[in-house]
Amino acid sequence: MCVAIEAFRHRMEGLGVPRTLITPHLMGRTIGPVGDRRRQRAVVSAALDLLGSATGPGTLTAFEDRTT
Amino acid sequence: MTDEARPDSGSFEEFRRSFYYGDHADMQFKFLARMPDAVAADVIAEVLAAVGETLDTGDLDGLRDVVYRAQVAGYLPEEPVTPPSEIPFTPPPAPLEECTLALISAGGVFVVGDDPMGPDGPSQQDSLVLINEFLRGTPTLSTIPVDTTNERLTARHPGYDARSAQRDPSAVFPLDHLRDLAADGRIRLADEHYGFTGATSQRRLQKEVAPRWAEHLADRAVDAALLVAT
Structure with missing residues (x-):
């Protein structure tokens, strides 16, 4: 099983990945801004949540930072 | 150019x-x-306006949002994307905390001294002129042991500015965060994790290479993969 993290939703819509977390981050900083460890950890934690909670294929979920 | x-x-x-x-x-x-x-002109004007604002406010988030929205608009496909008719889905075989996970990043991350292009591999800047060679090439996996610290990682990628990942590998290769989450009992981590350069032959990646990588993970009793795109 797998979960992907991607910043550009349209790229994943055509690939057919089982689960994807969409982050609002710049190209090349998919997990979060350089040095922003709090944000990065929140993204990775959300991806693990999605890995365990998605109930069907092609799930695309927008990241929401609930730690702020 | 002068x-x-x-x-x-x-x-x-x-x-x-x-x-x-x-x-x-x-x-x-x-x-x-x-x-x-006309659209490009508006984008440039908006980014410059945001730069000016940021110089006063120090609000980098606002500037990032402007550039991110521009990137999203800039990469939108000309035609609507059609999802595949069949998408695979494997539910967790056990509670997540009992599953073994491997990280696979397309960000071109590798261990310092273990350049997948050899000891004389190109620098980030030099890789830009090789973009077409990368796009025709066959992707290779760089193996990164689970205990590798960010200080031992670097990155090269002709499709994005990998200097960000050189400054902070966690921006595309969050192994250190996964170690923290594993220590908290959220997941188990495999002994090996992986980087490759996503600017590569997409056909070979999908049809030839990725199935072999999946077998590689299955042979190591990996239950789950966290994939990071750039």
Whole structure:
């Protein structure tokens, strides 16, 4: 099983990945801004949540930072 | 290029196209080459306005949002994307905390001294002129042991500005965060994790290489993969 993290939703819509977390981050900083460890950890934690909670294929979920 | 050598009659179209591996090659703004002139002009004006605002406020988030929205608009496909008719889905075989996970990043991350292109592999800047060779090439996996610290990682990628990942590998390869989450009992981590350069032959990646990588993970009793795109 797998979960992907991607910043550009349209790229994943055509690939057919089982689960994807969409982050609002710049190209090349998919997990979060350089040095922003709090944000990065929140993204990775959300991806693990999605890995365990998605109930069907092609799930695309927008990241929401609930730690702020 | 010196001022003397630069043509002084270049058009705006030439200017915006030069961000795509041209005189002004810039992986953050290469999308300008795909935009109509008027749209690109609006984007440049909006980014410059946000830069001016940020100089006063220090609010980097606002500037990031402006550039991110521009990137999203710049990379939108011309035609609507059609999802595949069948998408695979494997539910967790056990509670997540009992599953073993491997990280696979397309960000071109590798261990310092273990360059997948050999000891004389190109620098980030040199890789830009090799973009077409990368796009025709066969992707290879760099193996990164689970205990590898960020200080031992570097990155090279001709499709984005990998200097960000050189400064902070966690921006595309969050192994250190996964170690923290594993220590908290959220997941188990495999002994090996992986980086590759996503600017590669997509056909070979999908049809030939990725199935072999999946077998590689299955042979190591990996239950789950966290994939990071760039």
